[in-house]
Amino acid sequence: MAMEDPDKKTEVVLLACGSFNPITNMHLRLFELAKDYFNETGKYKVIKGIISPVGDAYKKKGLISANHRVTMAKLATKSSDWVEVDDWESCQSEWLETLKVLRYHHQKLSSPDPTNSLQNAIPLTKPGRKRKQEPNRHDPIKKKNQGPDIKSFPQVKLLCGSDMLESFEIPNLWKLEDITEIVANHGLVCISRAGNSVQKFIYESDILWRHKNNIHLVEEWITNDISSTKIRRALRRGQSIRYLVPDAVQAYIEKHNLYSPESEDRNAGVVLAPLQKHASDSKN
Amino acid sequence: MKSRIPLILLACGSFNPITNMHMRLFELARDHLHQTGRYQVIEGIMSPVSDDYRKKGLVSAKHRIAMAKLALETSDWIRVDSWESEQETWTETVKVLRHHYNESLRSLQSRQEFMANKRPTQRPPGDSLSSQHTVLPELKLLCGADILQTFKTPNLWKEEDIKEIVEKFGLVCVSRAGSDPVQYINESDLLTKFQHNIFLVKEWIQNEISATQIRRALCRGLSVKYLVPDSVISYITHHNIYTEESERRNEGDLLQPLKLRNPTVNPLND
Numbered sequence: 001m002a003m004e005d006p007d008k009k010t011e012v013v014l015l016a017c018g019s020f021n022p023i024t025n026m027h028l029r030l031f032e033l034a035k036d037y038f039n040e041t042g043k044y045k046v047i048k049g050i051i052s053p054v055g056d057a058y059k060k061k062g063l064i065s066a067n068h069r070v071t072m073a074k075l076a077t078k079s080s081d082w083v084e085v086d087d088w089e090s091c092q093s094e095w096l097e098t099l100k101v102l103r104y105h106h107q108k109l110s111s112p113d114p115t116n117s118l119q120n121a122i123p124l125t126k127p128g129r130k131r132k133q134e135p136n137r138h139d140p141i142k143k144k145n146q147g148p149d150i151k152s153f154p155q156v157k158l159l160c161g162s163d164m165l166e167s168f169e170i171p172n173l174w175k176l177e178d179i180t181e182i183v184a185n186h187g188l189v190c191i192s193r194a195g196n197s198v199q200k201f202i203y204e205s206d207i208l209w210r211h212k213n214n215i216h217l218v219e220e221w222i223t224n225d226i227s228s229t230k231i232r233r234a235l236r237r238g239q240s241i242r243y244l245v246p247d248a249v250q251a252y253i254e255k256h257n258l259y260s261p262e263s264e265d266r267n268a269g270v271v272l273a274p275l276q277k278h279a280s281d282s283k284n
Numbered sequence: 285m286k287s288r289i290p291l292i293l294l295a296c297g298s299f300n301p302i303t304n305m306h307m308r309l310f311e312l313a314r315d316h317l318h319q320t321g322r323y324q325v326i327e328g329i330m331s332p333v334s335d336d337y338r339k340k341g342l343v344s345a346k347h348r349i350a351m352a353k354l355a356l357e358t359s360d361w362i363r364v365d366s367w368e369s370e371q372e373t374w375t376e377t378v379k380v381l382r383h384h385y386n387e388s389l390r391s392l393q394s395r396q397e398f399m400a401n402k403r404p405t406q407r408p409p410g411d412s413l414s415s416q417h418t419v420l421p422e423l424k425l426l427c428g429a430d431i432l433q434t435f436k437t438p439n440l441w442k443e444e445d446i447k448e449i450v451e452k453f454g455l456v457c458v459s460r461a462g463s464d465p466v467q468y469i470n471e472s473d474l475l476t477k478f479q480h481n482i483f484l485v486k487e488w489i490q491n492e493i494s495a496t497q498i499r500r501a502l503c504r505g506l507s508v509k510y511l512v513p514d515s516v517i518s519y520i521t522h523h524n525i526y527t528e529e530s531e532r533r534n535e536g537d538l539l540q541p542l543k544l545r546n547p548t549v550n551p552l553n554d
Contacts, residue, residue: 025304025510025511028509028510029509029510029511032507032509032510033507035507036506036507079514080509221497221501222492222493222494222497222511223490223492224490225489225490226489227489230488230489234488238315239315239488240311240312240314240315242307242308242311242359243304243305243307243308243311244304244308244489246510247358
């Protein structure tokens with residue numbers, strides 16, 4: 001264990017949090033780009049991608065019900081053999097900090113699970129502390145069973161477009177200690193456009209700079225500007241969104257008539273849950 | 285109510301391979317033309333260029349057609365046409381336009397004959413159906429706005445061809461972010477003269493999936509999922525179409541249109 005096998009790759013799970021209102025081909029591309037990036041490093045292996053749509057309590061303007069957003073994401077990932085949708089976050093009655101969602105998925109992946117006996121013996125700890133328990137785990141039988149495939153827990157990294165990184169600067173949207181824990185303990189994967197100011201942004205933030213080794217910048221080689229906002233706008237105007245969202249998603253939107261001027265007015269004038277929560281936190 | 289002019293959109297190109305962006309051009313153009321209130325887009329045609337075009341990295345038309353067919357399987361108005369690719373030599377775009385215009389007139393005629401034979405007595409003279417059918421369809425060339433720029437490339441286009449395209453047919457140009465098609469038009473007397481027949485469509489979502497980038501990614505083993513339809517990706521993988529070797533095809537060769545019109549290269553042809 002002290003001599004790490006150089007061939008042994010660190011497993012990575014990519015987690016994308018957001019509204020997915022609706023999911024677009026751009027969201028799906030983020031995953032493909034990040035996976036290619038990690039696999040090319042030769043040090044990481046991406047084993048799974050998770051899409052976690054935010055709950056309705058987020059109160060974002062125009063946010064339609066999580067039930068529909070989760071369904072659309074599921075339809076969109078049907079053809080993918082590694083990206084899946086998790087509705088745990090969207091099922092919470094209150095809005096949850098992204099850090100808590102990361103923690104949840106980290107624990108879920110590293111906790112004893114009857115379907116994954118390989119990891120049964122491994123106590124729930126952070127990867128960095130594992131070495132301390134090394135003496136307990138020198139059981140030769142166990143080692144044989146596990147073979148050369150024994151791995152540390154997969155790392156759950158937050159996958160985001162460059163807009164999320166830049167949102168760190170918006171007052172009250174994020175808690176400083178949350179950002180710190182995300183970059184220190186989990187890691188960020190940021191897909192950015194060539195010539196984007198992300199590098200400068202990291203340089204200008206002391207926390208991000210300190211943990212810059214845990215922030216992976218992936219350059220997008222094809223400009224992809226498909227935002228959900230633009231999709232909703234096109235739908236309201238009767239314009240085609242074909243080939244920008246998966247066909248099944250388009251069909252679902254049309255069948256349920258999901259996006260209209262009325263749906264866009266939802267939560268209008270309501271303060272975003274994180275802003276409300278963090279503002280009241282700082283007062284208390 | 286004034287009846288709309290039926291319109292057919294024709295896109296010429298390599299389609300090497302077809303990408304979601306090619307299909308988006310059609311969707312954007314149709315939306316735009318419908319919003320003018322004057323046109324009813326009845327069909328979209330993709331016409332892959334023949335192998336004789338001799339572009340670097342151009343794989344066989346058979347594969348390019350097959351991929352386009354797979355990609356368009358789910359579209360109810362866009363289709364692939366193999367006429368151009370089946371010609372033994374490279375065909376000027378204006379000739380492809382003429383061919384498809386004649387085809388559309390022929391099919392209109394046969395439809396009218398069919399209707400006339402079917403119900404010769406039931407049809408009152410000058411009913412809405414027959415008057416609608418006498419509106420001749422228009423055929424317009426669909427292209428990215430960058431094509432306006434290529435009009436200036438020496439020897440690539442014949443002046444009289446450009447004139448015929450914009451005068452008799454018309455252009456629908458989808459402009460990408462950062463390009464200024466109005467400027468290209470202003471810089472050309474010919475295009476300015478016929479600008480009423482040039483429709484500029486703004487792309488509201490930047491979506492520049494070039495086929496070159498797709499081939500490069502495929503050669504490097506990178507994912508192109510969600511940029512190209514799944515069915516096309518499977519076809520490419522199954523037939524191992526894009527490789528470093530395929531990318532070297534026609535390397536150092538001159539494009540056929542340039543070869544034909546450059547007397548120093550091909551003196552016999554002028």
